[in-house]
Amino acid sequence: MSNSAQQIVDAVGGAGNIASLSHCATRLRFQLNDASVVDAKTVDSIDGVMGSVPQAGERYQVIIGGAVQSVYNQINDLPEMASRGGGGGQSADDVKAAARAQGPRGKFAWLDNFFEFLSDSFRPILGALLGASLFITFMALMGTLGVIGNWADPRTDLPPSWQFINFMWQSVFIFLPLMVAYNAAKKVGADPWVGFAVMALVMLPGFSAMVDSPAAYQANIAGSDVTLVDIFGIPLTIFNYGSQVFPPLLMAGVLGPLYKLLKHLIPENVQLIFVPFLSMLIMLPLTAFLLGPIGVFAGAGVANILQTVNEFSPFIFAIIIPLAYPFMVPLGLHWPINAIMLLNIQTLGFDYIQGPMGVWNFACFGATAGVLFLAMRDKEMQMRQTATGALAAGLLGGISEPSLYGIHLRFKRIYPLLLVGCLVGGLIMGIGGGQVHTNAFVFTSLLTIPAFDRLGLYTLSIGAAFVVAMLLVIFFDYRTPEQRAEAKAAAAGQVEGGDPAKPQDDTAAAATSVAAGGAGAAPADPKAAVSDAEQAKASQWLAALGGPENVSQVDAVAETRLRVEVKDSAKVDEAALKSAGLPGVVQVSPGLWHLVVGSDASQYATAMAAKLGAQPVGG
Template structure:
């Protein structure tokens, strides 16, 4: 097997040489190469390089899948070959004009929410752990009952599980300001203003123990604890306002006047215009989400489990972040997670069948690690490196995802958090043993159906020869 330096040289050569590469960056699994002329790149040659699990051209980039860990090392070697490295922000800037308006909007939406997700993942894990340690069966092992739990311990767990959602508007506004070129610290302050204790608490209003303030006789003003869209739109407008003001305000007054005007104008707009309007929009999105999840006879699982990975290919799957955040904030559990997990696990099952059935060493070396990656929640290697290349395994994976999602929907299981799936996702179900078992069965159905169909109908080595 070639070492990483040789692989880097081969990738550069197949991409059309150093002179054809504008810049290179990487994400968690893929090397992202900006090309001057995409026609000079030989994607088939790239796919034959050691450690490459797939390659395709999308969103204005040549994307080469290496998998987690490996991609970092290959990137380092590529940048040593006199190829200009670029930050993720620079590559995102170059690709902003790629795709249609909806795809660009969703891509920007993802740029805002991806940095926030780790905090929400941790919060979900804390919720699961709290559910585990407060189970009567677990407490009984230590001679305790739920009444034995000290109030201070409950308070401590509430700090761990509630803080991220209470101050979610601050996180969203911070990230939005950062993405749209504003000062992140102003985003944080505006987001904190949206959840100021001087405003009626959103959860108290929802529970009926508080009433909104009324300005000018018709504008309801409330706190926005746990809200997303008001902070997101406020962040976009605020960042653009700041950039505009900095061009007009004299340099000598910029330090004082610009932040003063941004905070004054934006909190006024946020409380009296953006907040009330987009709170209604957010409520509508939530109602639509609940309606889909509550479809009878397991239809929601069939639809989401069956189509989620198709949506991933289009690159607009980040919209699910908003839906999952809303579910966690308003309901306290995430019914999307098991449906998405089924879709991801099934693509892993299909890739596993290809790897085990194939007698070609190259295919085994590609498919088996790709399946493992899918079981850890990352499907790009399995989709682009194996299943989609031969199409039938991908379709069998979609069927497996629909089957697993159907079971999850019928049994009404839900996660305590978001953003982790399949094997890591078990951590989101440890708080309740019945959910843990049902989640296990969901994965087994998805993997088993996809594996069996792919083995029987989805792949033969003749397809490899034809390819």
């Protein structure tokens, strides 16, 4: 894959355009100096690349799939990456911190950061979770065949050999709070081992054993009966924190600011000793007495809401979950729901969300199968490779990211068809009474089907979702007529280098460019395309940029952003730009500016193009 690594670097603008690089479970995450120079078509055509996703703030993601770690290493091993003096091998945390420092990430940056925090707290342990889910599936299969008893009930007396196999998945899920605490603490800039140690306190066998202490007593808190023990006169709530994820997330959310504050207050030469010590001195009792119980109750509250909906109408619940997930996953909202699933298993002994969730997953995989069929029929080599990898990751691993980011979010026609598959599968599950349960957290794939009860109903529901989504994509196609014609022409070798073919996906931004000396032409009648207000703003912005004579080029690189090249950045008046109504102004590099215009970037680019055309640059 070394050739592919070099091709990816070249297609995103070369090593000099890469500010930093990290990766998640399936994607390379580039922070670029200038994302407008990325050749998206070339990226998508590279062998091993399953697709690409442009993002705000000069960020660009390349979907690789399961081989992402290898490609990441190969890119960092390239001579030009190794010699560029940093950036390529930064951690994901460093990458995102640098990205935030460059400028605004949008109107709801705090929400973006929150979901990023959730994602990065779980992402590094996805492999362990996936491996554990396959052990669970094996135990479920043995239980279904009658080889063993109820493996999920701790009261079941399993033979030692089967107990050992059961421990193989419990080692992940029981100690999941420690893993989450480590990742979450690292994410917020604290010592991850301090976060681990703080969470380890409430997971000590002796801590949970205090429930049997002669000094323990019962109380009702928030409608729940809990066990308390007085510690120096202060009541301590005793919980079993195994598999809990809300407490470590809450703990890390407090530890991060505290750690930074202590590093600010304590002299550098003694920080190594006193920052961890004081952090633990504060966080250990704070987590045990306050944050841990709050996390438990918060998770229980959300779980109770979902359980109430499920008990009120399993039919409605079986439909809502599959229809909601296609919108929740891209936003990162599925992470809190995953935490609720784990909580359900701990408190109820089973989970009722994963069954309906499986309907969404298989509708997603079915749409990918439809795309694969069309790609094979039309001899689209690149899409066939993308869809094949995404489908394998889905059906065997239960991972939807390659399908979602590599295909579905790139083509607007897929989502409505996918949602019909979700609806049909949810209706079947709902008509069947809903209430499809599993005794453990699993990734919903072909391999984990035996982990669910009501096996017939679950299989019928996910099968219907898969088939309906696949047939709809095959019948209606996932491409517009123009995209289909281009794909066929490309497959036949008819697209020539000079042909101004349309972008392959609906989300690609069309750029309007005006360069010095007439390199870019303005529309024949720009006033017909833009309003008087937009023309007035364009005049104000040009003046604040140092005048038309200081502007070399203007591009609309996204729906909300203009890319402006100037001759002398010293002449740019940022205050005047902002007072002229610009939501954001960012200098990306010397002579290169990005103007966040709010909406209709192409309209503003057209207006500025006309004015630059009327007064050519450079004499």
